[in-house]
Every structure is written in C-alpha cells, then in structure tokens.
Amino acid sequence: MTADTTQTKEKFTITTSTTTSSTENITTQVKALDIKDSQKSAHNHHKHHHHLLHKYNTNGEEASDDDEDDESCSPRSPVTLGPSPSVAKEHGLSRLIKNNRAWSKAIKERQPDFFEKCSQGQQPKVFWIGCSDSRVPENELLQLAPGEVFTHRNIANVVVSTDLNCLSVLQYAVEVLKVEHVVVCGHYGCGGVAAALGDHSYGLIDHWLGNIKEVKAQHQDNLDQIQDKEEKCRALVEINARNSVLTVAKSPIMKAAWERGQKVEIVGLVYDIQTGLLGELGYHVKNAEDLKAQLSVDSSALFSARAAS
Structure with a gap:
C-alpha cells in the first residue's frame, strides 16, 4: 500500500x-x-x-x-x-x-453558584457607552460584577445616528434588557478628542474623528476663548459626551421607550484618569421634555455654565 x-x-x-x-x-x-x-x-x-x-x-x-x-x-x-x-x-x-x-x-x-447564575441570563440596570481607552474599564471603576453593566465602546464614546452597531446595542439594551440607565461617559485625556482638536491626518480614523470635529465646529467660538490647550481638550471631551447624550435621546429607540412609559434615563458622565473619579456633567434626559430643554441651551450658555461650575 x-x-x-x-x-x-x-x-x-x-x-x-x-x-x-x-x-x-x-x-x-x-x-x-x-x-x-x-x-x-x-x-x-x-x-x-x-x-x-x-x-x-x-x-x-x-x-x-x-x-x-x-x-x-x-x-x-x-x-x-x-x-x-x-x-x-x-x-x-x-x-x-x-x-x-x-x-x-x-x-x-x-460565591460557588456565581457562574451558574450568570449562565442563565443577564439583567443589567446600566447600559454604558464609553471610550475604548484601556484606562477606562467600566466594571472596574463602577465596582460592578459581570452581568451588571451592558457595554458599547468606541473611540471617544461617539454616538451618531448612522452607526448601526451602536444603535443596535442600544435597542437591545432598552427593549430587551430593559436597562434603567444609559450612561455616556467621556474621559479627560482622550486621545480621540485631542486628535480632533488638531489638523493632522491619521488616515482611516479621520472619518471617525470627523464626528468630533463637527461638534468642535458647533462650539468653535467658545472653544477659541479657552487659551490653555489641555483645558480646551477637557471642554471638548465634555461637549462631545453631551452631543452623544443628545444623539441617544433623539433616537427612535428612546422616543418609543418613553412613549410606552418605560422608565429609562440618559446620563452624561466624565471620568478623570488622574484621580480615578467620575463626575456628572449635568446632562440628564428622562423624557421628551428633558430633551427639548437640553436642545434649547445654546453654546454660549453651555460654556458659561461650565465656567461657573
């Protein structure tokens, strides 16, 4: 053979x-x-x-x-x-x-039965939209165990109405998991935001950074009044997170949830890598009325409130 x-x-x-x-x-x-x-x-x-x-x-x-x-x-x-x-x-x-x-x-x-219970399903109360930055691990900084936070992360925690990936995760979180809190968390020292502040070309990622550049353009006059480069970046981190909060709130997913009486709020947070602390940005949207009130705030009022705080 x-x-x-x-x-x-x-x-x-x-x-x-x-x-x-x-x-x-x-x-x-x-x-x-x-x-x-x-x-x-x-x-x-x-x-x-x-x-x-x-x-x-x-x-x-x-x-x-x-x-x-x-x-x-x-x-x-x-x-x-x-x-x-x-x-x-x-x-x-x-x-x-x-x-x-x-x-x-x-x-x-x-907890001997922990993984057995995890395998039976998940019931998180929080849906976290954050940055892909390895220094911002949501479970760790929130001190939540596996199964307690549902997550979507991308560069600079951007939410845009054309991102079917993010919106699909949002829909699953709201309609299937019935989360009670949608958290959009930016963080100081964000490389994506810093890159969007400059004019350097990074190749493919420029398409994604364009979303942040649009936010920057909307607030350009007020950003230009901030001379310190690091502080300007911190300001853009905050308003970029705010923009994502508003984009989530304007989505048909949230509109439908509020119309059927589902209690789910959207909260804007910022994480300070230097201190390890989370801070509230004052962007809370619980219903269509809250969204309308947030949309009525212009850029100057927004930056004035930021300076006062």
Whole structure:
C-alpha cells in the first residue's frame, strides 16, 4: 500500500492510536473528538495536549507536572489536538489565562453558584457607552460584577445616528434588557478628542474623528476663548459626551421607550484618569421634555455654565 493510499484511508478511519501531528488532515482531527470508550486509554495519553497556552515555557520546554494536572484548562480545540509550531512557545496570553483561572477560583470560593447564575441570563440596570481607552474599564471603576453593566465602546464614546452597531446595542439594551440607565461617559485625556482638536491626518480614523470635529465646529467660538490647550481638550471631551447624550435621546429607540412609559434615563458622565473619579456633567434626559430643554441651551450658555461650575 502506498503512502498516499495510507494517508487517504486515515482520513476516514480512526485507529486505536490517537497520536496526532501538525500534518494530519483536519477531518481526521475533528473525527478524533468522537473516540469511543474503547480508545479511552490512548486518549488519556494525550489528554493534556489542549494546554496550548501554558504547556511550554519561554524556552520551548515542557511545563511542570503541576500545570499538566490542571483540570480547569480550556476545552481542546476541535482542529488542534496537539502542540503545533504556532504555539510551541509560550506567549503573553499564558499569564492572562493563569490570571483568569485564579480569578475564577476566587469567585467560586466566595460565591460557588456565581457562574451558574450568570449562565442563565443577564439583567443589567446600566447600559454604558464609553471610550475604548484601556484606562477606562467600566466594571472596574463602577465596582460592578459581570452581568451588571451592558457595554458599547468606541473611540471617544461617539454616538451618531448612522452607526448601526451602536444603535443596535442600544435597542437591545432598552427593549430587551430593559436597562434603567444609559450612561455616556467621556474621559479627560482622550486621545480621540485631542486628535480632533488638531489638523493632522491619521488616515482611516479621520472619518471617525470627523464626528468630533463637527461638534468642535458647533462650539468653535467658545472653544477659541479657552487659551490653555489641555483645558480646551477637557471642554471638548465634555461637549462631545453631551452631543452623544443628545444623539441617544433623539433616537427612535428612546422616543418609543418613553412613549410606552418605560422608565429609562440618559446620563452624561466624565471620568478623570488622574484621580480615578467620575463626575456628572449635568446632562440628564428622562423624557421628551428633558430633551427639548437640553436642545434649547445654546453654546454660549453651555460654556458659561461650565465656567461657573
């Protein structure tokens, strides 16, 4: 029998040996998941091959037996039954996966049924629209557990009426999850806002920054009166968040929710990275009347109120 014939046959027949290599056909690897009890001993010989993220140390050597005996490891990939060249060396995620195991263990020790309850559904009261900035983790700064805040994040927490991604998440939050608070949170030191203040071109992201530039143009005269560059950026952070609050409030999603009597408010917040504190911007919209009142405030009045505060 030729080598080619043998290889073809192995695509359709699982033998008692489940030894796999990086060159095996993917079909054979997937079928290996259906190994019967009669092959259990051979399977056990390779049961730890799915420790792909921590099986090897930084030198490419096998990890200690302590790691091998960790039964809380991630499920084995259906198409990667053993080590492959692409994962032969430990990488940055190894530490993160270990952190995850430690976190999961600590949660279970405090509340054994926590993850079981999480798996049954979510009932968050807060929908958070924030910046993608890694320094503004909403669960962490709000001290909320998984399942307590529904989230949408993008560069500079921008909400525009043409963003179907954001609006779809908003609709799900309001109509399905029945959240009570929609939070739009900007943050001082926002790179997206700072970029929008300048004239430098950044390529593709310029299309997104254009939304912030439009907000800047609406308040250009009042922004120009602020000489300090950092303070000007802080002001634009605030009015950019306000603009997103108003865009959410003007959406058909919120209009329909208020018309049917659903109690859901929109709140504008700002996060100060230097202090770790959240601040209220004074933009609260609970109904169509509140929206009308907010829309009646012109730029000069807005900046005067900001200076007074």
